[in-house]
Amino acid sequence: MSSQAIPRATSLADKTWGLDSLTQARFSFDSKTTAATILTVVISLLILEQIVYRTKKAHLPGDKWTIPVIGKFADSLNPTLENYKRQWYSGPLSCVSVFNIFIVIGSSNKMARKILNSPNHAEPCLVASAKKVLDPNNWVFLHGKVHADYRKALNVLFTQKALSIYLPIQERIYREFFKEWASHKGSRPMMMPMRDLNMETSLSVFVGDYITPENKKLVNKLYWDITTSLELVNFPLAIPGTKVYNAVKARKVVMKYLESSAAQSKVRMADMQNEPECLLDEWTRAMILSKNGNSEEAKLLSREYSDNEIAMVVLSFLFASQDAMSSALVYSFQLTADHPEILEKIREEQMRVRGGDLDAPLTLDLVEDMVYTRAVVKEVLRYRPPVIMVPYLTTRNFPITEDYTVPKGSMVIPAFWNSLHDETCFPEPDKFMPERWLPNEDGSEPLAESKPQNYLVWGSGPHKCIGPQYAGMHLAATLGTASVLLDWEHHRTKDSDEVKVIAAIFPKDEFIATFSERASQ
Numbered sequence: 166m167s168s169q170a171i172p173r174a175t176s177l178a179d180k181t182w183g184l185d186s187l188t189q190a191r192f193s194f195d196s197k198t199t200a201a202t203i204l205t206v207v208i209s210l211l212i213l214e215q216i217v218y219r220t221k222k223a224h225l226p227g228d229k230w231t232i233p234v235i236g237k238f239a240d241s242l243n244p245t246l247e248n249y250k251r252q253w254y255s256g257p258l259s260c261v262s263v264f265n266i267f268i269v270i271g272s273s274n275k276m277a278r279k280i281l282n283s284p285n286h287a288e289p290c291l292v293a294s295a296k297k298v299l300d301p302n303n304w305v306f307l308h309g310k311v312h313a314d315y316r317k318a319l320n321v322l323f324t325q326k327a328l329s330i331y332l333p334i335q336e337r338i339y340r341e342f343f344k345e346w347a348s349h350k351g352s353r354p355m356m357m358p359m360r361d362l363n364m365e366t367s368l369s370v371f372v373g374d375y376i377t378p379e380n381k382k383l384v385n386k387l388y389w390d391i392t393t394s395l396e397l398v399n400f401p402l403a404i405p406g407t408k409v410y411n412a413v414k415a416r417k418v419v420m421k422y423l424e425s426s427a428a429q430s431k432v433r434m435a436d437m438q439n440e441p442e443c444l445l446d447e448w449t450r451a452m453i454l455s456k457n458g459n460s461e462e463a464k465l466l467s468r469e470y471s472d473n474e475i476a477m478v479v480l481s482f483l484f485a486s487q488d489a490m491s492s493a494l495v496y497s498f499q500l501t502a503d504h505p506e507i508l509e510k511i512r513e514e515q516m517r518v519r520g521g522d523l524d525a526p527l528t529l530d531l532v533e534d535m536v537y538t539r540a541v542v543k544e545v546l547r548y549r550p551p552v553i554m555v556p557y558l559t560t561r562n563f564p565i566t567e568d569y570t571v572p573k574g575s576m577v578i579p580a581f582w583n584s585l586h587d588e589t590c591f592p593e594p595d596k597f598m599p600e601r602w603l604p605n606e607d608g609s610e611p612l613a614e615s616k617p618q619n620y621l622v623w624g625s626g627p628h629k630c631i632g633p634q635y636a637g638m639h640l641a642a643t644l645g646t647a648s649v650l651l652d653w654e655h656h657r658t659k660d661s662d663e664v665k666v667i668a669a670i671f672p673k674d675e676f677i678a679t680f681s682e683r684a685s686q
């Protein structure tokens with residue numbers, strides 16, 4: 166090897182140390198020594214990496230050694246439910262390392278809730294790339310009182326009054342999409358068409374007509390770049406060509422549309438003659454009305470939220486809801502196709518609550534009456550929870566149990582699967598059984614409701630999901646309406662029961678199905 170990389174002082178003209186003699190030092194290059202030095206440094210770093218990993222791991226289950234530098238990166242590129250389950254059932258706490266990020270997973274109900282409810286020790290980081298992708302200033306990264314105040318102000322967007330404005334918008338979109346699904350010749354993977362239905366519904370509910378139909382399509386397309394970049398661990402640098410780079414670019418464009426919508430809504434709602442027609446309108450009107458109010462909520466709302474702040478909230482709603490809702494929708498249709506007797510019961514209930522009138526507009530009361538359909542939705546979310554875990558980051562050493570402290574700067578991940586498959590309240594947990602959510606014959610609460618702390622579908626603690634009412638209404642209304650308008654057939658493949666993870670979980674074959682209008686129509 167001829168390259169001479171590291172200059173080494175090999176002799177001095179005289180043996181006295183000083184600036185003069187130093188400048189006279191003759192440097193020569195010794196390639197063997199250079200190679201040896203590099204090798205020593207590399208080996209030392211690799212040994213150090215293992216020592217640090219072993220020290221952090223302590224007695225937790227997990228690999229004894231970590232793969233140098235990349236750790237379990239290969240697994241995180243191709244996550245499978247089987248691999249995850251192996252990890253979750255290896256102990257209430259277990260660990261892995263990916264790109265030298267030390268990750269502790271809390272899979273028992275106690276550990277998962279402890280992580281979610283310890284805001285002084287851990288805060289959500291969503292996924293490693295989330296701050297870059299969503300903008301570090303996004304409200305979801307706030308903490309403590311500022312965050313709690315923000316949430317209180319946002320509650321106005323999910324009141325019964327607000328939800329009743331959203332429902333007709335949703336129903337109009339379902340019916341349009343169902344027509345398209347039924348007119349499609351032959352079977353196809355339904356994950357993307359169902360994602361499109363969700364995106365169209367979310368955008369129309371959130372920003373109404375402030376974004377044109379063409380631009381909604383563009384936002385939908387751009388948002389896919391955001392979704393695919395939100396892997397648990399991504400290539401760490403946002404350099405051109407990487408998913409994170411594309412996602413940041415997409416977010417900037419999406420934000421422009423959302424900011425413009427917020428500005429238009431403020432103007433339209435300032436005129437009291439105009440009625441609120443979407444979530445943005447609910448917010449901007451509430452801001453105007455609360456200017457003179459004295460309640461705590463009025464004070465929180467009366468602050469002037471900028472177009473940028475409002476747009477970031479809507480972006481966070483899209484981020485938080487889009488993939489989880491698409492996952493829930495896909496599994497709702499797949500599981501009901503695989504269990505025709507359950508679909509039949511949904512149909513019976515839908516015909517009953519709608520009084521046989523399939524054109525009657527949906528109302529919140531009607532959705533409330535759909536007891537069985539809502540039990541199906543609850544079971545879909547338990548059986549295939551869209552969000553299987555939520556990454557948090559420790560902000561200081563976190564003594565999570567008496568004998569283990571998660572080091573500061575580690576990722577700490579509550580995993581929900583074990584809680585939702587706990588046979589003490591969900592007997593035969595791997596069976597899809599909506600009946601488990603219905604009251605017992607004597608009217609008492611079913612066993613499934615006996616440990617509400619186990620139902621971690623929406624998380625827990627200060628960052629618990631803000632949209633369960635909206636999500637539950639959307640899922641029951643979509644499935645219920647589809648059940649009376651459509652027939653659908655699932656074309657099962659060997660991958661139908663396998664799971665892939667794209668932020669949320671989906672059937673690996675993306676649910677291949679055929680839809681047709683119901684013969685009785």
Ligand code: HEM
Nearest residue numbers: 482485486489490493552623624625628629630631632636
């Ligand atoms: C089936 C649908 C959904 C599921 C399974 C789901 C699940 C979750 C989970 C597990 C979390 C993390 C909770 C935690 O850290 O403790 C979360 C947070 C959140 N979700 Fe949802 N979600 C859904 C739909 C929605 C919808 C429709 C919206 C808004 C319209 C929404 C808005 C949010 C927001 C804003 C947060 C962050 C809250 C905060 O940091 O304070 N989600 N969701």
